[in-house]
Amino acid sequence: MLTNELKTKITDILEEECSKDKTSGFFYSEIYTDYNDELSSKSILEICQAKNPHESFDEKIMEMYEDYEFNLKIELLDKILKNENIANAINSKETTENEIQDFIYDHHYIKLPYEHYLNQDIYVNIILNTGDLNSDFTINQPFASWDGKDDKIIDNDAAILWLSRQQGYKKSELTNAIRNQKFGKSRFLASLYQEIANCTSHMNCLTFMIQMSLKQWLELYDAIEKEKKLNDRYFPRRSKGRGFMIIDKLTTCGLYSPWQGAGGCLEIALEKDVKIPFRYVESIYPDGGRGYSIYEIFGICHSAWSPNGIKEIHAMKKAA
Numbered sequence: 001m002l003t004n005e006l007k008t009k010i011t012d013i014l015e016e017e018c019s020k021d022k023t024s025g026f027f028y029s030e031i032y033t034d035y036n037d038e039l040s041s042k043s044i045l046e047i048c049q050a051k052n053p054h055e056s057f058d059e060k061i062m063e064m065y066e067d068y069e070f071n072l073k074i075e076l077l078d079k080i081l082k083n084e085n086i087a088n089a090i091n092s093k094e095t096t097e098n099e100i101q102d103f104i105y106d107h108h109y110i111k112l113p114y115e116h117y118l119n120q121d122i123y124v125n126i127i128l129n130t131g132d133l134n135s136d137f138t139i140n141q142p143f144a145s146w147d148g149k150d151d152k153i154i155d156n157d158a159a160i161l162w163l164s165r166q167q168g169y170k171k172s173e174l175t176n177a178i179r180n181q182k183f184g185k186s187r188f189l190a191s192l193y194q195e196i197a198n199c200t201s202h203m204n205c206l207t208f209m210i211q212m213s214l215k216q217w218l219e220l221y222d223a224i225e226k227e228k229k230l231n232d233r234y235f236p237r238r239s240k241g242r243g244f245m246i247i248d249k250l251t252t253c254g255l256y257s258p259w260q261g262a263g264g265c266l267e268i269a270l271e272k273d274v275k276i277p278f279r280y281v282e283s284i285y286p287d288g289g290r291g292y293s294i295y296e297i298f299g300i301c302h303s304a305w306s307p308n309g310i311k312e313i314h315a316m317k318k319a320a
Contacts, residue, residue: 002095013080029072030111044122044286061112069110118215122286123305126208129282131157137203141196159206167271191269195254201262204255210309223315224278231279239279243316247274251309258291
């Protein structure tokens with residue numbers, strides 16, 4: 001059995017060898033990283049596609065440092081066992097190695113570098129569904145005659161119409177821009193026309209390309225999940241979720257088809273920040289999480305994803 005004298009001696013060694021958590025009073029040994037240590041793209045995607053991304057992230061980090069953590073614990077135990085007083089106590093059977101080990105584990109832990117990896121940048125495609133999911137996103141190219149006839153109006157569920165209204169334009173102005181190339185002085189309408197005209201597929205989602213930290217992604221994920229039970233992806237306009245995010249007007253956005261590996265030119269010129277209700281968010285996976293990646297399709301570098309694209313995240317106040 002450990003005497004108070006032995007406990008004090010072990011604690012003194014912990015004081016010398018370890019740091020101390022001022023809140024909990026526990027001692028800890030910290031694992032440090034190189035500045036360029038990163039989770040792989042595959043690991044990031046597995047975390048973001050998991051049923052519980054938080055747990056998946058924790059498991060990934062623990063797996064990465066499992067051997068390192070074990071070795072640190074063994075090294076600390078060896079230092080304590082080599083202390084003359086403690087070694088004599090074990091030899092005289094006053095205590096046992098197991099008792100000492102249990103005391104250490106009850107008062108000490110290994111601090112893993114979670115924060116380092118939470119700050120890692122990831123490249124996310126925020127895909128919207130304003131009701132256009134029900135048409136396989138084909139209504140974002142109006143007047144294209146996919147069904148063999150020249151449609152007369154833009155569908156009310158089209159994401160391009162929703163975005164135009166967000167930017168302050170009427171349906172008639174959007175129709176005039178697409179049908180007659182009448183843009184006035186609007187950079188937005190001109191760029192949207194070019195985006196639609198350059199689409200090389202018929203299933204195109206309105207997509208915002210944003211560079212964010214994994215920590216911010218988890219915050220966004222939690223806010224969306226909080227109201228998930230209130231939202232219906234097939235009838236998003238009827239959904240009762242009220243959370244939203246604000247996207248900066250300088251964010252890269254355009255039409256993108258992850259299923260066909262195609263899209264527009266990803267150059268819609270926003271004139272105002274965009275308020276996106278979470279009920280209109282179809283997915284927030286890192287690039288490649290829904291099929292063909294934008295990186296693969298367009299051969300662009302990561303600078304195309306806008307840093308600081310998300311200005312605000314407002315979770316619904318009451319959980320679903």
